[in-house]
Amino acid sequence: MLRYTLMRLGIFAGCLVVVWGLVYSGLAPRGLGASNGMWMVLLALLISAPLSFVLLRGERDRASVQVVRKVDRMKANIEANRAQEDAADDTARVQGQAS
Structure with missing residues (x-):
């Protein structure tokens, strides 16, 4: 999962460099006023x-x-815990009725 995230960040960084180059070379439009940085980030995301x-x-x-x-492992663990609780509850009920 970390590898996938890092690869996505790498692609974004590469796109950001390309967009930055295009904007500062005049091939892509600049943002309005101080919004140029946000414009480049949004375009790179897009x-x-x-x-x-x-x-x-x-x-x-x-x-x-x-x-x-x-997720499957967590579900199995939850089910195993539930089964243990049910067994303990059944044992307590049987012992309570025997008394």
């Missing part, structure tokens, strides 16, 4: 999102498999 979606498909699939495994 470009990097579809690039990440296409370029990181395999890494995203691997990350989702890891997430599913963790």
